[in-house]
Structure formats: structure tokens, C-alpha cells
Amino acid sequence: MKDLDLVATFLEIYRRGSLTGAAKALGLSQPAVSGQLVRLEEQVGGVLFTRSRRGTQPTPLAHELARRVGPHLDGLRHALTDDDADSALRGTVRLGAAAEFATARLLPALTSLTHHGLELVFTLDQAEPLLALLAEDRLDLVVSSIRPPLSMRRLAAMPYVDEEFVLVGSPTAARSIDTGHLGEDPVSALAHLPLVAYAEELPIIRRYWRSEFGRRPPNQVAVIVPDLRAVLTAVVADAGISVLPRYLAEPALHSGALEQLHRSPVPPLNTLYLVTRSGPLAPPVHHLRTRLIDRATTWGAL
Known part of the structure; x- marks a missing residue:
């Protein structure tokens, strides 16, 4: 893809769930964001988002594109910052998730990071109270079974995996x-x-x-x-x-x-979301989110 700005705009829309939220995060007008999205859709040859009452909904093509380019673009952004590699593996990250998903997926994917000095603090609960804690700055990242409501404007969500x-x-x-x-x-x-x-x-x-x-x-x-x-x-x-x-x-x-x-011809699925607060992430949180996105590419539908 020649124009990385288009990909960056796409990821902001994907993770924030709206063109308005992406425009605010990027410091652009909403028409500018819409125009960049149209250009990217022309390049990839398909529709990336549909509009609904719940906001901007990613299409299957958008899910696939985000999984392919998200970790690479995040890594590129991180490489261009002043933080050294070790700083991303030091500190504390406060995570929220359902107990079952944390046990079966998150802990096996993340515990090796503790060997480098990262401390993981888990809160295990249902989605609504976890999102409330995240909005109150008492958690850093939540794996949620629901998309945050539009009233929680300070939160940025990206579709993660399907159960x-x-x-x-x-x-x-x-x-x-x-x-x-x-x-x-x-x-x-x-x-x-x-x-x-x-x-x-x-x-x-x-x-x-x-x-x-x-x-x-x-x-x-x-x-x-x-x-x-x-x-x-x-x-x-x-x-x-x-x-x-x-x-x-x-x-x-x-x-x-x-x-x-x-058995159903179309298996019933529920999308899990990776949710953080809007804005730049602390290096440990960024590193952990990138690890989770990368590991999820090997899981498929859960």
C-alpha cells in the first residue's frame, strides 16, 4: 500500500468505531477522513465499513485488513518514538477480562512478558463494570464482550476475536x-x-x-x-x-x-473487543496490546 496515511486513518476508524472519533484523534475534519476512506476502499477493491445505529461497523474485509496491517503499523509508530525497547517491558499494566477468557487465552499469551519486568494486574468481571473501571482510569486495557456505548467517548475499541x-x-x-x-x-x-x-x-x-x-x-x-x-x-x-x-x-x-x-449452518458468534482509553498509550500498554493482536491471528474463531 503506497499511502500509509490512508492505512493509519483506516485503523483509527476501525479502533474508535466512528469517523467522528477518528477525525478528532487525527486532528482532521470528518470530510477529510471520509475522503481518505473512499480512496483506501478504491485501492483494496471493497467496502470497509457500513453505517448503523451502533456506529461504523467493520466489514469482513476491514477485519482482515486490520489484522494484517495493525501490528505492523503499531510497531512502526513505536520504533519512531524516543522510548527504548526495554521501557515497553517495564511497568504495570492493569487488564480486565472475563475469568474464563483470561485463563484460557490471555495468561498463556502474556505471562512470558513478566520475565522482562512487566507486572500484570488482572480484574476479572463482566464487561459493563470493567468498561466503567477503564473509563475511570482504573484499568489500562479491557477485553470486552460488548462494544463500549457511545456515551463512553473516552474509550477506543477495536473488534478483536469472535467467540x-x-x-x-x-x-x-x-x-x-x-x-x-x-x-x-x-x-x-x-x-x-x-x-x-x-x-x-x-x-x-x-x-x-x-x-x-x-x-x-x-x-x-x-x-x-x-x-x-x-x-x-x-x-x-x-x-x-x-x-x-x-x-x-x-x-x-x-x-x-x-x-x-x-448445529447451525452459520455458527453463532459474539465479537470480543480490545478496549483502551483514547489517545497515546503508555509503552507497556502499547506493547501488550500489540502482543494480543499478534497472538489472536493464530486463534481464528474461538
């Missing part, structure tokens, strides 16, 4: 399902099986039933436990069925301890 969700149960539960009935009326075919839920409102399960079956689950709830790893344990023990991220359920699916009870 795939699977409906799972024990082999005993799977044998109790009439497969013919499941194809015709899945809600009714599954209604006899109790649920193991992450929260009383059934957020993950309810979203799956609504997106896949068009209805709320009528099932009895057997267990509520606010940790998806504990949900997994309860489902393996045949306490009921549940909906889990594939990255958590995959080992049990491979071993035969769990079975996938329903």
Missing part, C-alpha cells in the same frame, strides 16, 4: 433427544432437559435460543453458577445442558465427555 458458541450436553442428555423432533421443533425437543446457566437472566442461553430457534427457552433451570468453567463441569456431570464458547468446550467434546446437541 463461537455451542449447545452441549452429556452423552446421556444427547441420547434422550429425539433427533427427528429436534429437526422439526428444537425448542420442544430440548424442553425436557434442565439448564446450567451462568446467571439468573440466562444471558448466553437466552441469546442462543433467540438467534437459533426464535424463542426463549422454556426449560427448568437446574444450576446457576457465575463461572463458565464451573458450568462446563456441571454439564459434564449431567446436571443439565448449556451454551458455552467452543474454546472451553472443545477438550470435552474431543474426549467424548460432552456432545454438541445442535
